[in-house]
Amino acid sequence: MKTWLKITAVILLVYVHVGGMLFSVPRLDILNETVRALYFHVPMWFGMVLLYSISVYHSVQYLRTQSHNSDVKSLEYAHVGTAFGVLGIFSGMLWANYTWGSPWHGDPKQNGAAIALLIYLAYFVLRGSLDNEEQRARLSAVYNIFAFASMIPLIFIIPRLTSSMHPGSGGNPGFNMYDLDSNMRLVFYPAVAGWFLIGLWITSLRIRIRYIQERLFEIEDEKTK
Amino acid sequence: MNCLLILIQKEFTLELRRKAVISGISLYMFSLVFICYITFSLRQNSIAPATWSALFWLVILFSVVNSVAKSFIGERRGIFIYYYSLASPQSIILSKIIYNTVLCLFLSLGGYFLFSIFIQNPIEDKPLFLATLFLTSIGFSSSLTLISGIASKANNSNILMAVLSFPVVIAVLLLAIKITKNALDGIERAASVDEIINLAAINCILTALAYLLFPYIWRS
Numbered sequence: 001m002k003t004w005l006k007i008t009a010v011i012l013l014v015y016v017h018v019g020g021m022l023f024s025v026p027r028l029d030i031l032n033e034t035v036r037a038l039y040f041h042v043p044m045w046f047g048m049v050l051l052y053s054i055s056v057y058h059s060v061q062y063l064r065t066q067s068h069n070s071d072v073k074s075l076e077y078a079h080v081g082t083a084f085g086v087l088g089i090f091s092g093m094l095w096a097n098y099t100w101g102s103p104w105h106g107d108p109k110q111n112g113a114a115i116a117l118l119i120y121l122a123y124f125v126l127r128g129s130l131d132n133e134e135q136r137a138r139l140s141a142v143y144n145i146f147a148f149a150s151m152i153p154l155i156f157i158i159p160r161l162t163s164s165m166h167p168g169s170g171g172n173p174g175f176n177m178y179d180l181d182s183n184m185r186l187v188f189y190p191a192v193a194g195w196f197l198i199g200l201w202i203t204s205l206r207i208r209i210r211y212i213q214e215r216l217f218e219i220e221d222e223k224t225k
Numbered sequence: 226m227n228c229l230l231i232l233i234q235k236e237f238t239l240e241l242r243r244k245a246v247i248s249g250i251s252l253y254m255f256s257l258v259f260i261c262y263i264t265f266s267l268r269q270n271s272i273a274p275a276t277w278s279a280l281f282w283l284v285i286l287f288s289v290v291n292s293v294a295k296s297f298i299g300e301r302r303g304i305f306i307y308y309y310s311l312a313s314p315q316s317i318i319l320s321k322i323i324y325n326t327v328l329c330l331f332l333s334l335g336g337y338f339l340f341s342i343f344i345q346n347p348i349e350d351k352p353l354f355l356a357t358l359f360l361t362s363i364g365f366s367s368s369l370t371l372i373s374g375i376a377s378k379a380n381n382s383n384i385l386m387a388v389l390s391f392p393v394v395i396a397v398l399l400l401a402i403k404i405t406k407n408a409l410d411g412i413e414r415a416a417s418v419d420e421i422i423n424l425a426a427i428n429c430i431l432t433a434l435a436y437l438l439f440p441y442i443w444r445s
Contacts, residue, residue, distance in 0.1 A: 063441050119392040126389060129379040139375050142438045143389065146371060149434050150393045153427050158399055 001204045005197055012194030019187045037095040039187050043195040044088030045113070049155070051081030051199050052120070056148045059141035071137035074144060075127070076206045080199050082120045089113055112154045119147040228312050232320035240324075246295070254288040254332060258339040267344055274347045274409040277340070278402055285336050285361075286391075286398065292332060293325050293369035294386045297377035309443070318370065318439035322432065325366035333358040349411025356421070357404045364397035364428045371435040374442045397431075400424045 020039035055077035062070035092110065093103035104110065126143055130136035240247060261280050265272055272280070308317060337358065340346065348354045369390055376386040400420050407417040 063438075115392050115395050122388045122392055126375070126379065126385060129381055129385055131380070135378060138441055138444070139378055142441050143372075143375055146368070146431075146434050146438060147389075147393055149430055150368065150396055150427070153396045153423065153430075154399075157423060158396065 001201055006201055009194055009197035009201060012190045013198065016187055016191040016194055020191065023187060034095055034098050035184075037091060038184065039191040041088060041091040041095060042188070043192045044084050044091060046192050047196050047199045048081050048084040048088060048116070050196055051077050051084060051203070052116075052148060055081060056145055059144040062137060062141045063145075066138075068137070071141070072207055072210050074141065076203050076210065078120055078123060078144065079206065080203045082117065082124075083202075084195075084199060085113065085117050085120070089117065108158060112158065115154055116151050119151055123147065229316045229320055232312060232316055233323055236320060236324040240328075250288060250292045250332065251335065253291060254284065254336055255339060257284045257287060258336065258343055262343045265344075271345060275406070277344065277347055278405040278409060280344070281336065281340055282398060282402055282405070284340075285333055286394070288332050288336065289329050289365050290369060290387060290390055290394075292328060293366060294373050294376070294383070296321050296325060296370055297373045298382045298386065300377075314440040314443040315436060317443070318374075318435060321370045322367045322435065325370050326362050329362035329366050330359060333362060348405075348408050350408040350414070353414060353417060354405065354408040357401055357408065357424070360421070360424045360428060361397055361401045364424065364431055365394060367428065367432040367435045368393050368397070371439060371442070374439060378442070396427055397424065400427070 016039055020036055055074045058070045058074035058077060061067070062074060089110075092113070096105055096107075096110075097103045100107075123140060123143055127136055127140045130139060261267075261284065265276075265280075337346075337354075372390045372393065373386060376382040376389060379385050400423055404417050404420045404424070407420075
């Protein structure tokens with residue numbers, strides 16, 4: 001990753017943390033100050049979906065080219081995407097505890113998110129239970145693509161069909177209600193970009209660590225020979 | 226095309242020849258329904274329609290996962306090599322999907338029949354419900370057939386089959402439960418059109434993906 005992107009990510013997140021905590025937010029019933037969760041909770045989901053999409057892209061690339069690099073990339077993007085998803089679900093539960101009264105409310109969006117995580121946990125289980133490296137890469141790529149496609153209706157279509165208490169729902173689960181306040185956008189958009197860049201940065205580090213580990217194994221193998 | 230027909234015919238002949246498998250699945254489903262009947266002590270109580278639909282779809286899900294799982298898991302390795310030399314992967318996956326659709330439909334209808342005998346039959350809009358059963362059969366069979374192909378390559382395939390398939394079929398299941406609710410209440414058809422179209426669309430996605438991705442599983 002380019003250095004200027006890393007610097008941008010850090011600056012954006014410092015700005016988001018300062019601005020997100022200190023800037024004025026609209027007074028809304030029930031939500032009150034918890035509306036600030038928008039800057040930390042929502043970017044997690046955006047990041048998760050984007051990272052999973054990149055992971056699926058690399059899975060497709062793997063099936064086309066059979067290159068080991070694509071397999072490593074799709075695995076690591078899925079890892080970091082899952083980390084984002086877990087953070088998103090916990091920050092959402094924290095928020096729901098204060099606004100809906102209980103951490104788990106069986107809301108369609110919560111359920112969809114939980115299922116998305118289940119899919120990727122199943123993906124890791126699948127990888128763990130295949131021994132042959134080439135087979136593991138190929139089968140998990142197939143599952144990644146298939147599961148991602150079946151997740152799309154869960155996250156993007158079914159919540160739109162059902163009524164939900166999630167902010168922005170009721171026909172259109174965008175973030176329309178926040179359109180009221182352009183002040184919040186000044187923090188929200190940088191937050192999305194900043195968290196996403198951080199996700200990419202973590203992933204690029206993880207990919208490099210994995211290459212180094214593999215190289216180390218190779219060197220040790222040569223020593224023992 | 227010809228190859229496809231022969232493969233489908235082969236699946237049916239094999240299935241009818243191995244009576245133990247069919248009776249095993251039927252018995253499995255019968256036991257599930259009977260367990261529901263006993264645990265809810267339905268002789269004295271009756272259950273709410275919402276509970277009925279939840280129980281019904283659980284029974285269908287479990288028996289369908291178990292019966293479709295065997296389409297790749299448990300077959301001898303030599304047979305795969307034999308197929309590999311004879312047919313294209315596309316015709317194999319299509320034949321399995323079509324065969325499994327029929328199997329799932331048969332299981333769903335059987336489950337519906339058992340439920341109406343033992344528990345009750347609170348469905349108001351029967352044609353709509355039967356259409357739902359048909360659509361879900363397609364969805365279940367195409368997703369589960371592909372996943373059974375993936376799971377068959379791993380060591381602990383039976384556990385893996387459940388773990389991999391449940392998250393994938395939940396989308397189909399949720400829509401099916403929603404339509405079932407409409408069918409239970411007997412409200413006008415227009416209210417369920419959206420869900421039916423969505424279900425059909427998901428089926429198309431799943432079948433198309435299974436068709437595209439299966440050659441990659443098959444290659445090993």
